[in-house]
Amino acid sequence: MSEQGSFVEELTDKSDDYSRWYTEVILKAELADYAPVRGCMVIRPYGYALWENMQRLLDARFKATGHVNAYFPLLIPESFLAKEAEHVAGFAPEVAWVTQGGSEPLEERLAIRPTSEAIIGQMYSKWIHSWRDLPVLINQWCNVLRWEKVTRLFLRTTEFLWQEGHTVHRTEEEAQQETMTILQVYRSFVEEDLAIPVVYGQKTEAEKFKGAERTYSIEAMMGDGKALQAGTSHMLGQHFARVFDITFQDMDGERKYAWQTSWGVSTRLIGAIIMVHGDDSGLIMPPKVAPIQVIVVPIWRKEQEKEQVAEFVEKVKARIGTAVRLQVDWDDEHTPGWKFNEWELRGVPIRMEIGPRDVKNGQVVLVRRDTRAKETVPFDDVESRVQELLDQIQHDMLERARDFMRQRTRRVDSFEEFKSVLEREKGFLLAHWCGDPDCEARVKEETGATIRCIPLEGDEEEGSCIWCGKPTRGRRVVFGRAY
């Protein structure tokens, strides 16, 4: 708990009611607000600035791996959606339908895209003719809609923003390689830019994307030990190519079906940032994506002091330059203490205090949001020290989250142990599974835990299925209760 004022006391403690804490942080920090439309939210400027930074960094990673952006229509004719049987069965129950355009009822219902495989597949079948047209490496940043029954800000909303990549390849190997490349792009983005450690691996049949051959995901652990699927990369095989007739003339002259992938991450990642890093005082923003990296709180009593402080603040700003996202809080309605709390709530990584004494001594006071460590820095060092601190905070946030995930990841060898560990404290459970969907379903039924992924790395070993006890040989799978 922070010492100052009544402001922070209004925020529910994480440990008292995690879910309430989560919602309060979002509303009070003005990341988002409830919209007056069922299950929808408004992303407010502070939350959107975070999303913009995330987009910029992830988009650069896509482009560095050869991808380009495009834009496909919002509306998908029902007949297109219906072409891939598993896909339509998976998504139709959550589609919002347009049935009227202007004053005319439509002959065919149009789905607001829940995901765009169908409409994009249709275009690809038109554009792709020869092996020379491949690979196609297209990504789209857009809004999608899923008519969810239970919604929660950022984690599950009727409308959300995301990116969806849709690629086409000549061979199965290339498509598989692309699926893996993107899984690694997601992993490094989430770990390096958002300071969120993940486990990654393949989804089981029950948990895979409807219409995919195989789904891979990165899974993060939230502050309450629950899992969050943070990104998915699907090897689509030839499922959509067959129903949308995406064929090409190969080098050998033969006409063949193409191989596809699709992959996405969404504004849900903002929910992950809040839950992984936040504390009882509010948000803690990873420096790389923080809308404001340094908040300067000038301190003065008399008007003359204010002028001196203002002059010094300008010098500091000029010194630090534009490489750091810095803002000065000149608001004169609130006390410095109130402002400290406000900017802690909003999670700004570094607070810089500048008062008359600092001006006199030619120094500033820096306070880290994550550890609250305070230090005095001479004017000449301010630029380099701020940069160092931002790097250090980014690094420490990832390490802290990694430690937490490690502590809450447990190897269990019997179903009894599985249940008792899960009852004591939520987290990841590493257990053996025989591969039978029935065992998976029963564990879920009994405990609410699902297989988050089957890891792609790690030692293989002898073991026995956590449910049926059948001997197995392979890697332990990751179980957890998920958002």
Place this chain on the structure above:
Amino acid sequence: MSEQGSFVEELTDKSDDYSRWYTEVILKAELADYAPVRGCMVIRPYGYALWENMQRLLDARFKATGHVNAYFPLLIPESFLAKEAEHVAGFAPEVAWVTQGGSEPLEERLAIRPTSEAIIGQMYSKWIHSWRDLPVLINQWCNVLRWEKVTRLFLRTTEFLWQEGHTVHRTEEEAQQETMTILQVYRSFVEEDLAIPVVYGQKTEAEKFKGAERTYSIEAMMGDGKALQAGTSHMLGQHFARVFDITFQDMDGERKYAWQTSWGVSTRLIGAIIMVHGDDSGLIMPPKVAPIQVIVVPIWRKEQEKEQVAEFVEKVKARIGTAVRLQVDWDDEHTPGWKFNEWELRGVPIRMEIGPRDVKNGQVVLVRRDTRAKETVPFDDVESRVQELLDQIQHDMLERARDFMRQRTRRVDSFEEFKSVLEREKGFLLAHWCGDPDCEARVKEETGATIRCIPLEGDEEEGSCIWCGKPTRGRRVVFGRAY
């Protein structure tokens, strides 16, 4: 006409059929394609890269003038849209309606946003309490939908991408000033970044945004002399504040209605770039927004030559660095001549040819897309010369378009003259108008020309209304046939 090959001959001449030329350029240059959904298009990677560059530059201008981005829901309950009478009357006929979510029919229809004043107004009434909360300067980049009867790629499509700014102010003066600030932001963006000259001014009552107090616009002249409304900035007055109850406690303690503005430009501007700058060989991209600024076409016959050229190309790339968007066309299926045509069609501002002789002489050949002027540049000068040329091309494109607009802008003093000038050649007509909506309507009926805007600058003079002949005193208004 270009000399090379059969490729370009496929493109219709501008002068033969402007409209067909326009569509062919878009499809052949792969800027966009028709989507299999009524009136919708797909923005292909080359077109989307252009849009991304435009977004980046315009967004920087918004941020430099104090604006921030946010995101509001796609769906608007019918009852919200209905609150402002003129607004709903203007937009309801072109709304796409969602009537079903998953398997349940909805109690209230939801409009896919045709524009977001209504949903944003609702949120603003919740967020704004005091004069201290003002101004609110929010912009949103998003998709909108209008159920248009007649559509045309980029110019008028059912779904399009745009930005919509929505600001709230304490006083009428501030709102008016914001409206004007944005009009100037649009003007300088379109002129300086897109090399498209505009006239700007106020819209008449008949042409204003439905729900606004006053609308201002920038108007550009296309290559066929027709006008294109390229951006609008609306002073909304208190219309929406009254119906959505957006009130604030002012400094004097009184509760007052807020003053609002809204403003937008869209992917329609891509249509303007094509029509203002394009020629019989295809697109000409303004360097500042061109997806590719320099296309390198390596020329070789023997494999050994190819290696030498490749080595030199790498040196040139390293020399030019990342400040210039440069791409090398190593495709080995087509001849250099074919590639010249291809990249002319796509409008890349500078072509760089590098063949064995250039390698030997340590030089490159640069060809301007706009003038086709060719020059040989020594390796040491390549970086500075490319930068100079890009600046020069950007400058010359604006000047050429300005000359064209000047030539096609004529002062007319009688309706006879008005008609005969318009029949001879489309363009802007500067004429006096008495201010009567009836005269405006009759001119439109007789000639298809509308008042594009009432200019905000220029000499006032005595004159007589082009339709009724009544004496007037003031500025001439701008008439034209519009897209």
